[in-house]
Amino acid sequence: MLSPFRSFVRSPRLGRLIATHSSVNPDEISHFSNLSAHWWDEHGEFEFLHKMNPVRMTFVRQKLLEAARDDGTDPNPAQVLANLDVLDVGCGGGLLSESLARLGANTLGIDASEKNIGIARQHASTDPRLAPTSPHSSLMYQHTTAEALLEQPKQFDVVCSMEVLEHVDNPASFLSTCAELVKPGGHLFLSTISRTPLAYFLTIFMAQDVLRKVSPGTHTYSKYIKPSELIQFFETYRPPTPPAPVPSLRESVTLADSLTSSARPWITRHSDTYLPRTQVDVRGLIYNPVFGNWHLAPKDAWGSLECNYIFWVRKPKEIDS
Amino acid sequence: MLACRRLARPAFSRIRSLSTTTEGALTHENCDVVVVGGGPVGLALAGALSSSRVVGDNLRIALVEAGDLDKIRAWQLPSEKYSNRVSSLTNTSYAFLNDIGAWSYVQHERTCPVEHMDVWDGISDARISFDAAEIGTVSQNEGMARLTENLNLQRGLLHLLEKAPGVDLIHRTKVTSVTRESEGHGAWPIVNLDNGRRLRARLLVGADGFNSPVRAYAQIPSFGWSYDTQGVVATLIHRPRSAYEGPNTTAYQRFLPTGPIAFLPLSPTVSSLVWSTRPHIAQTLQGCDPSVLACMINAAFRLPQVSLQYLYNRISEAQATSTPLTPQQVQEEILWRETSHGIDRHSAMSASAAMGDAPIGIPPVNSELVPPLVTSIQAGSIASFPLRFNHTESYLGEGAGARTVLVGDAAHTIHPLAGQGLNLGLGDVEALAKCIENAILQGSDVGSYTALQPYARERYLTNHTIMAAIDKLHKLYTTDFEPVVWARSTGLEVVNELDSLKAAIMMTAGADGGKSGITAGWDMVTKGVETLDSAVKVARAVGGGIGGIVGTGVQTLIQRVSERTRA
Known part of the structure; x- marks a missing residue:
């Protein structure tokens, strides 16, 4: 049922931006900073997230594999993430980032909470495969925000932001920031909670108030976002024209990219009931309280998008054919 | 020749030099999976892991055994002599060993199919018999199960490991202690060996038998009796x-x-x-x-x-x-x-x-x-x-015992009457190897509780059901209390008529290599035993008169099943 969040705040040095364009909510940051010591307790506050992680990873691998096959390549299913540049926005203690890095992705985890980044680095350092001293390590953490990364020219093959969207103040600005960080032809993965009575009942009433599995204050109902709203956003989304909402230092090359990529919206729908398979997918994440595990709902399963869900959208390639 | 021999183990030295780290004055080697115990179950796990491409590409595996594995690798007996430790491998176990490529290294002519089984009660002489031919799916010469010397199986597994290197076999070496690297969640265990090596284990597997030191380290309680x-x-x-x-x-x-x-x-x-x-x-x-x-x-x-x-x-x-x-x-x-x-x-x-x-x-x-x-x-x-019944409360270590998992006799010990001990252990190994492979594909830390939970979930109840059924059978048949014997014999005779039921039971012997039917069959056995228990109580109440015939029938089933599976 719930998933705690990953948060997202501006580092002090970016403080001047907070008043203007930040989607980060300072209260959210301090909430998660206070819980940061519990990130790696698999039976504690973040148990739901630990259990959800394999299911999220399964979805990510599945979509990348499908996309690669659509592109006409035949990748080794075990190495579909290998050598991709992946950004994990709101990485928290690094649950998802570690998994991505183990599968060979050059992973950058960012979080607005310095404490979270500290925990994530410390945890990775105990794992010989991930430790920064290891020659195989492909995992980096940085205390920063997505907006701040936009100021650099780098874009990513895959951008993930799991259980973050329901914690940000300005979701539209946050989404466009994430979108701009994706390379043309790259992938954006989001998971969050829908704004439905069921979601309220499960993630706030049960999880926080009754079962106390999640700290009160973790979730705010009004911040929840419906899948249809995400789909609508990417149907109408156009990259910000030249100077992005955040003063941009990006090079002209990247600007050109975004101009060409605007040739078509990310999602082109021809009917209300059909989602183009090669552009977008949304699947419910269902928690089974009896077995204490999550699973990915089958496509289009009735009612499966009423609570937690995961969303994938692919950025159009340059000069769309 | 010498050079060749050196080359034969290049993986080890490379791994050691790559992963040796200094921790204070002591150095340790990082391993992903350390299996303690080189019995059939521990070797089968190493074999299953090394036979998986995904696992081989991602994990460093070590197996520690106190005994001399070279002796087992070189084990030879004249064709008319046999070792006294023999196990009856069910077709499910056989299929698993085949899948991982181990069976081709087992000396086939030293194994024997069980094509028929005869079980009878020493007091009433009531008898049931089972025949492999009654199971349509069994091909010729396969039988209901295959009797195999444990040493023959171990030797086969060692040869498999030789052909598919990647497992560091550390034998003639004892584990002196297992210590915890640090405080905190998910701390890594360090396995201290009597040759001075220290293995830091992402995942520590206890395949170390009934008196499992790994279980002691993980502080996993167990219950049971002699x-x-x-x-x-x-x-x-x-x-x-x-x-x-x-x-x-x-x-x-x-x-x-x-x-x-x-x-x-x-x-x-x-x-x-x-x-x-x-x-x-x-x-x-x-x-x-x-x-x-x-x-x-x-x-x-x-x-x-x-x-x-x-x-x-x-x-x-x-x-x-x-x-x-x-x-x-x-x-x-x-x-x-x-x-x-x-x-x-x-x-x-x-x-x-x-x-x-x-x-x-x-x-x-x-x-x-x-x-x-x-x-x-x-x-x-x-x-x-000595025979005993023992089952741990959990197969996974938590808290201070994190990053540990138990398989085989370290997790459960049963009466040999149904010949299920090794089969349960091989079932554990198959499930754990699959669980580890899935965890790797999802990028999970294979030592984490979350990654291993599917293994425990798949095996614990299955094992418990089978163990309970066998325990009840043992108790039922070691009594000479008249009403119980009467109930037994009636049940046996009744059941002998029920061919369809028999077929169902035979499937639980793993005859079809299928899995789902097995637990269902054992569930049926347990229920049957329970019904028998109550039938016995009725019989007792009416002075050995008119017991619940139906109940005893069910119970008979149970016994059959056990027999079947023994083979």
């Missing part, structure tokens, strides 16, 4: 079955009130014994001359309980006075008891013909209802071990 029963094993030599009889591929088991005695075929003239009995009787039997033991084995499959009890006492008293009975004296005693029971000397039920000039030619009527007469016992093959 059965006050000793299992006596031996390799038996007998005459081949005649041309008028079937081949020696029938497993026999007779439930005596002191415990079941089982005869497991290995070759036309050699079979294996597992005789569960009271510790004092086991001591008596082990203390006598092997040829006296041979006589007693023949008698135990044939004579009524009262005479067996007399013989145990007679031998025991003679031993106490340091005038042990000679084989001739025991034969005379047996002959005398047979006469008083009205057993014809030339019938199949006579145990006294064994030593004498046994008739070659047309065998007596019903000679296939009992095993062939044992003529001698392979030298040095008699041994015994």
